[in-house]
Amino acid sequence: MASISQIFSSYPPVAVQEAEAEGAPREDHSQSSLISIIQHYSLSHGLAMYPPNFTGSSSTHAPTTVYPSPFPASSFHKALEVQKRFNQLYVKVASDEEWLSNILEDLSKYDKSFTGKLWESYQLSKKIGIKQKLSLGIFRSDYMIHQKSKDEFVIKQIEFNTISVSFGGLSTLVADLHRYLYSSGVYNNHSKSIDTNNNNNIEYSLDSLPESKSAFEIAKGLASGHNAYLKSSLSSSNSNSESSTAILMIVQPNERNIFDQTKVTNYLFSKYNIKSYRLTLSDIESKTNISKTGHLYHNESGDEISVVYYRSAYAPSDFTSEKDWKARVSLETTWAIKCPTLLMQLAGAKKVQQLLTDKEILSKFTINDKTETLNDILDTFVKIYPLDDSPLGLEARKIAFSNPENFVLKPQREGGGNNIYKQNIPTFLNSIPEDEWAGYILMELITPPNFQNTIVREGQSITDDVVSELGVFGSILYDDKGNVVDGVNYESGWLLRSKFKSSDEGGVAAGFGCVDSVYLV
Ligand code: ADP
Ligand code: MG
Numbered sequence: 001m002a003s004i005s006q007i008f009s010s011y012p013p014v015a016v017q018e019a020e021a022e023g024a025p026r027e028d029h030s031q032s033s034l035i036s037i038i039q040h041y042s043l044s045h046g047l048a049m050y051p052p053n054f055t056g057s058s059s060t061h062a063p064t065t066v067y068p069s070p071f072p073a074s075s076f077h078k079a080l081e082v083q084k085r086f087n088q089l090y091v092k093v094a095s096d097e098e099w100l101s102n103i104l105e106d107l108s109k110y111d112k113s114f115t116g117k118l119w120e121s122y123q124l125s126k127k128i129g130i131k132q133k134l135s136l137g138i139f140r141s142d143y144m145i146h147q148k149s150k151d152e153f154v155i156k157q158i159e160f161n162t163i164s165v166s167f168g169g170l171s172t173l174v175a176d177l178h179r180y181l182y183s184s185g186v187y188n189n190h191s192k193s194i195d196t197n198n199n200n201n202i203e204y205s206l207d208s209l210p211e212s213k214s215a216f217e218i219a220k221g222l223a224s225g226h227n228a229y230l231k232s233s234l235s236s237s238n239s240n241s242e243s244s245t246a247i248l249m250i251v252q253p254n255e256r257n258i259f260d261q262t263k264v265t266n267y268l269f270s271k272y273n274i275k276s277y278r279l280t281l282s283d284i285e286s287k288t289n290i291s292k293t294g295h296l297y298h299n300e301s302g303d304e305i306s307v308v309y310y311r312s313a314y315a316p317s318d319f320t321s322e323k324d325w326k327a328r329v330s331l332e333t334t335w336a337i338k339c340p341t342l343l344m345q346l347a348g349a350k351k352v353q354q355l356l357t358d359k360e361i362l363s364k365f366t367i368n369d370k371t372e373t374l375n376d377i378l379d380t381f382v383k384i385y386p387l388d389d390s391p392l393g394l395e396a397r398k399i400a401f402s403n404p405e406n407f408v409l410k411p412q413r414e415g416g417g418n419n420i421y422k423q424n425i426p427t428f429l430n431s432i433p434e435d436e437w438a439g440y441i442l443m444e445l446i447t448p449p450n451f452q453n454t455i456v457r458e459g460q461s462i463t464d465d466v467v468s469e470l471g472v473f474g475s476i477l478y479d480d481k482g483n484v485v486d487g488v489n490y491e492s493g494w495l496l497r498s499k500f501k502s503s504d505e506g507g508v509a510a511g512f513g514c515v516d517s518v519y520l521v
Pocket of ligand 1: 447
């Protein structure tokens with residue numbers, strides 16, 4: 001049996017390597033029929049995306065790897081196991097308004113235009129009255145693996161996302177694609193020695209290529225929110241039946257990643273008979289109405305809304321005007337269950353992530369848990385520094401200039417493309433007033449092992465060194481005291497994304513990365 005590092009160094013299966021040895025160009029034509037099979041499978045199963053500047057009928061296959069990427073099995077299982085603890089941790093954080101308010105008051109000063117507006121919207125919602133006591137979290141915790149020693153790998157957290165987590169739908173599809181390519185013999189035909197020639201140490205089996213259940217699990221999480229709404233005596237009495245109640249997804253206009261979302265909502269309907277509607281924040285005023293009792297209705301169908309599920313509202317660009325901020329507040333104050341609430345969105349701030357790496361602070365939120373919980377969570381953290389005037393912050397201000405190569409600087413933003421990497425950090429810090437530095441966190445860079453794989457994007461394939469990032473989804477239903485409701489606290493499947501090693505960020509739609517699946521080693 002080959003060691004994990006041998007597998008990384010001999011990846012991917014032989015066809016690609018042979019072609020390269022013969023001096024084939026990076027655009028590898030020996031694989032063209034394999035690429036066609038991938039495209040056909042993808043388009044026929046909805047493993048698709050709209051290209052930039054699309055029109056309604058111009059979808060393309062989603063960018064994927066040709067081969068599943070090797071991932072240490074022990075790290076994979078560890079990441080899945082710790083998810084429920086993270087779900088619970090963030091629920092406790094979001095339920096501790098006093099603790100959060102100190103941090104958010106402060107953060108709002110540095111990031112008035114977004115964190116400040118979210119915090120203000122929360123205050124306003126509270127003033128109007130937040131009726132619904134139940135909330136739903138659909139989260140994703142992202143990790144890279146860190147090589148501790150030759151064959152010892154551990155997971156390290158990149159970030160914890162509390163709003164609009166994506167790729168739960170496509171992840172299920174890409175794992176199915178890779179399992180299909182293996183089990184139907186396509187890999188064997190195109191990569192001659194996957195099973196037989198042990199030179200490359202690749203021994204796929206259906207056990208080592210696990211299914212990704214994320215699309216179904218996220219739908220299940222949404223269904224539990226929906227059912228809890230129906231069950232509660234608080235849903236409106238005049239239409240308290242399943243057929244006239246639906247989930248409302250708040251989406252971005254011209255969403256390119258729509259098929260990721262429809263994979264979940266199609267399943268939500270076929271399995272749970274739950275309808276869903278898609279509206280943008282700007283649509284809310286004209287396409288919904290709120291009854292005097294605070295129940296939310298979808299105008300066109302007349303359906304009552306059980307859950308407001310945000311797949312938007314995580315970036316400043318999602319709020320095009322004051323009207324959109326107003327919409328966010330009016331939704332927050334309806335009876336519909338929010339996924340997530342404003343407080344939970346704010347609990348996902350990068351500043352909060354940094355503070356939770358402090359053992360004392362983390363202990364505060366895990367106090368009633370077993371010590372394992374604290375340690376299992378702590379084990380996943382790398383060093384994250386504040387850049388304020390605390391002793392640790394002052395240390396970090398020095399490190400940012402003396403040793404930027406090992407760090408990434410992050411503002412309070414989500415959605416990719418916002419971070420500052422390595423040698424760009426000093427220049428960036430010098431370009432902004434020093435009293436704004438406290439709005440950023442300085443995070444140690446994780447350097448996962450790289451290996452070769454082929455990425456197919458809009459019909460083009462490129463083989464190069466890649467690195468992978470594992471995301472683990474989680475669902476949790478909780479009340480205003482931070483208690484789990486109906487036992488809904490699940491790990492909800494996983495996602496692997498891979499990107500060329502040469503790119504700092506891994507945005508799939510942005511063109512940096514692609515969806516992938518794991519080959520457990
Ligand atoms: P965003 O909220 O904008 O998605 P992230 O914190 O997830 O920001 O960072 C975006 C990407 O940058 C990640 O997906 C990862 O590829 C890379 N990245 C972020 N933090 C680190 C880190 N500590 N080490 C290595 N890569 C990182
Ligand atoms: Mg991210």
